[in-house]
Amino acid sequence: MITDKYIAKIEGHGSLETDFSKSQVKLHIHEGERLFEGLLVGRTIEESHWITPRICGVCPIAHNLASLRACEDGLKIEISETTELLRELMVCAQMMQSHALHLFFLSLPDYLGIDRGTELAQKNPKDFKAALDIKEVSDDIAAVVAGRNVHPTTTTIGGFHKIPTREQLEKLLQKIKQTRASAGRALNICSKIKFPELKVDLELVTQKKEKILSNKNDPSTPLRVNPSIKNYKEVITEEIRNYSTAKFGGYKGREIMVGALARLYFSDHKEKEILDFQNPFHNNIAQAIEILLYHKQAGKILEQLLASKSDFDGTSKSDFDVYASEGIGAIEAPRGGLYHELRWNNKGIITYANIITPTVQNLTSIEKSANALLEQNKEKTQKEKERLLEMLVRAYDPCITCSVH
């Protein structure tokens, strides 16, 4: 059948070419090239954060904010505290939206004995209600703050065209309070699942405080001497492969894993104790932990916003002059470090764009872990191995449409 070749329940079109005798896996990426770095050239900087969210419908807010940051970096624009808080709130929504979608609709069905995510509604209505609660509260935050649950409409260089009213924020805070138990439940579900055993010497990489950190760097190294995001191109490398329309990324050529598991490795949250940082399947649990953390964070930000004196009516925007410049906007997207670099002329017309997405960086690690999985499961039948390989790919939560942008 013409449609059978792609891995189901991942974002975008990928397939595996597996040499079982050699324990060698190639992850083929089939998505058509949209050439975003080309189609941005000739557009205005104000259009960049309109266009780039369309790279990915699962993490549009991350692309929106990365483009805004690139422009603000180049034009030396200081954003207001309200803008900063509202954007942080958007990030909380984005993380919860994306992780909930991945866990409940793409990944967890592997472990819960269902196929389509909605089958959980019958099998375990309470768990499914928790999933819908998280989806609803995160979609609502995105809709109120960013203007829509997918593809923001309210954001602009320097701030917001339009900001929420106090009443809207109060309602969101109420909803956050009502759904805290559901966020906890998601973690509870995940921490009870027995994920397949796998031991991979993972290189975990994350952005933190303008730096790019790797667990392979000497842990005693002070934060400041880690490579700066400004030098991302020297650190996050990309190469072409003849079986993929996505480039394959790495940390100076080495295979790396980015995303929830890597972020938690570098965090101080006690919840991370249950994670095995050498097992990529634990990325699922890491996402569930992050759902709870970002849920709490959203509550805190809402309280902070409501405690401030702003009247929340109208806009939160800094004025700026356009001149020829260039800037880099980086952000931790749900799947890991995202980099947007833009250059523009004195009319604000984009002349150059470079985008490196998290999934591009994860592709090499997926192959490395897939090879390790075959090595460590030699006694299993080919069918079992195939199944495990697909589950492994899903655990990484690859966003193939992001990777082929």
Added chain:
Amino acid sequence: MGLKPKVAIYDFTDCEGCEVEIISLRERFLDLEKQVDIVDWRLGQERKSFDSAQDKYFDIALIEGAPITQDEIDTLKWLRENSQYVIALGACAALAGIPGIMDQEKRAGWYKKIYPSTSSGQVYKPKGIDALPLSAYVKVDFAIHGCPVNAGELERIFEELLAGKKPSYRPYSVCFDCKRAGNECRIINKKICLGPITQGGCQAICISGGSPCYGCFGPREEANVEGLKQALKKFADEEEIKRYFTMFYNKNEK
């Protein structure tokens, strides 16, 4: 259509945001789901069940994305042959969307820049041909518009389909939605807007958020495109106007 229409959901090259909108219907999606049999949906399930005894595998094929690669074009033709109704889901399928900004003749140059050959001599082999709407290759029975699609419209159109009716387009432009939303008129404020020529149903969500309208809902019937262009020329230069008309309409301009 049988009692429970057989539905396939496919996606070609795009952001998959319209499928995200389907899932974002949440409880309402559960209701819709009960009324149909989703027999093939790569993003949502592994199950694929084709009843070969049937004349056509699918009553409804919902297709998201622009068919850019040969493989996608072939799949699209196969879907057309095997489906009663082919429905474009969202701007990429209906209009070529954002990927359609890229002109075909410029692709070769961008491939070289974006996928540079390696020092070891490896050269990238492009897969994409051109970003075109579904209708460039097959007959499309209906389009659910938007970038992304609007949840309310999605529900309305599905209900019409399930009631056995041919779904209808909104007989008004975005201006109607925009007035109802209480927005100031962008054109009166000397800001470019494609709302007047664009089909309504979006609730003017972008303009309400402060963003422009680039016309993702597609041109409405008998839209006076030339008239709008003339009006816009009074305050905007040609380059600027062209940028608006090439956001979603690059492959559709009449």
